[in-house]
Each structure stands twice: as C-alpha cells, then as structure tokens.
Amino acid sequence: MNDNVRKYIQGAVIVCAVGLVLWFGNGCGFTLTCKRAEPPAMRTPIPTLLPATLPAPKMNSGTSAASTQCRVAASDLIGAWVSAGASEKEVFQFTDVNGGKCEAAFADVAPLFTEPNLWYSGSLPCVSCHSADVTISLAQLDLSGYAGIQAGSRRANADAKKGADILGGGAWKKSTLYDFISAAKADVPGHTKAASDGALVFAGKPLPAPAAPPALTPTVTPTP
Numbered sequence: 001m002n003d004n005v006r007k008y009i010q011g012a013v014i015v016c017a018v019g020l021v022l023w024f025g026n027g028c029g030f031t032l033t034c035k036r037a038e039p040p041a042m043r044t045p046i047p048t049l050l051p052a053t054l055p056a057p058k059m060n061s062g063t064s065a066a067s068t069q070c071r072v073a074a075s076d077l078i079g080a081w082v083s084a085g086a087s088e089k090e091v092f093q094f095t096d097v098n099g100g101k102c103e104a105a106f107a108d109v110a111p112l113f114t115e116p117n118l119w120y121s122g123s124l125p126c127v128s129c130h131s132a133d134v135t136i137s138l139a140q141l142d143l144s145g146y147a148g149i150q151a152g153s154r155r156a157n158a159d160a161k162k163g164a165d166i167l168g169g170g171a172w173k174k175s176t177l178y179d180f181i182s183a184a185k186a187d188v189p190g191h192t193k194a195a196s197d198g199a200l201v202f203a204g205k206p207l208p209a210p211a212a213p214p215a216l217t218p219t220v221t222p223t224p
Contacts, residue, residue: 139154
C-alpha cells in the first residue's frame with residue numbers, strides 16, 4: 001500500500017471519528033432527527049377575548065363562543081366599563097353591535113391590554129410597552145392589571161399610587177386612554193396604526209330578554 005492511499009484512509013477515519021464525537025456529544029444518540037440544538041418554539045397564549053373578525057372556535061356543548069358572548073367594538077367595551085365607574089369586580093352593562101343588551105366585568109376588559117392581535121391583526125399587546133415595571137414602561141404607565149390602570153401614567157416610581165388619570169374621571173371620550181386607542185399617533189411607538197372604534201371582539205354575555213307582560217283576560221259583563 002503506497003503512502004498516498006494510507007494517508008487517504010487515515011484522513012477518512014479521523015473525519016468519521018470527529019463526526020461521531022460531535023454527534024454523540026450533542027446528546028442525539030443514533031437518531032437522525034435530532035433537534036436538540038434548535039431554539040424552543042415560541043407560542044402565543046390563547047386570548048381570553050376573541051377578535052370578532054375571526055371564526056369563533058367550537059365549544060364542548062356544540063355551540064360556538066359567538067353564540068354565548070356579545071359582539072362589541074373594543075373601544076365601546078372599555079368605554080362602558082369606564083362610564084359605569086371602572087370597577088374591578090362589579091358587572092356593567094353595554095350594548096352590542098346588534099343593539100342587544102349585554103353585561104361584562106373587568107375580567108372581560110383586561111385582555112384588551114394584555115393579549116395580542118385583538119385591536120388589529122398583528123397588533124402587539126399594550127403591556128409590551130406599558131408593563132408593570134414603570135421604570136422602563138412608556139409614559140410610566142402599567143396596563144398589566146387593574147391597579148396599574150387606576151394608578152394612571154407619569155408615576156414617579158412603582159410605589160406611587162397615583163399618576164395622571166387616563167380614564168377621564170369617567171368621561172370616556174374625553175379621556176387620555178380613548179384618545180390613544182382611537183386615533184393613530186405617528187410620533188408614539190406602537191400607536192402608528194389607529195386601533196379605531198371598529199375593532200370588534202366577543203365579550204361578556206347577553207342579558208335575558210324582559211318577560212312579556214301577561215295577556216289581559218277580557219271581563220265579560222252579563223247582559224241585563
């Protein structure tokens with residue numbers, strides 16, 4: 001065997017040995033479908049509210065979410081909550097897009113600040129910029145929960161219980177929050193596209209229709 005052939009065989013053996021060491025060192029064993037080195041998949045949590053522009057998923061009862069919830073403009077839902085006193089626990093009433101009477105609570109409103117894709121397709125959640133850490137949160141505003149919303153914006157620090165009111169003292173369409181979610185703000189990050197009053201979601205539940213008054217029984221007067 002000449003030297004060239006010997007060197008070729010030795011080189012091939014070394015390459016194979018190095019490859020096997022790297023493969024087993026990565027924890028893949030004998031599988032050819034190893035994904036150990038791949039980054040973990042990022043998944044978005046299922047939103048509590050459903051954009052009303054998307055098909056509603058089927059529930060176990062065989063009915064859809066749309067049949068058990070009301071279809072309402074996102075801005076109107078927040079507005080009804082604010083106008084009713086912005087309570088954390090008490091229910092409030094609102095009118096859906098079909099004129100039906102419905103009721104909801106803050107738990108129905110909160111996802112509008114914490115879930116993506118509700119204001120428009122591809123929209124980030126408000127908390128991506130207005131988080132609980134007011135030291136880095138834009139406008140020092142925390143929209144991650146009830147206490148932060150009530151505390152308002154421009155807070156000196158996380159311990160400050162009150163900043164600038166964003167709910168307009170109950171006057172929804174005069175509030176800072178309404179202004180920022182109803183119109184585009186080209187100079188404000190995250191507000192370059194108007195959320196608009198037309199962003200529809202399924203939320204709350206319909207109120208039962210009022211009972212019809214009982215039919216009157218005619219009084220028969222005997223003929224004299």
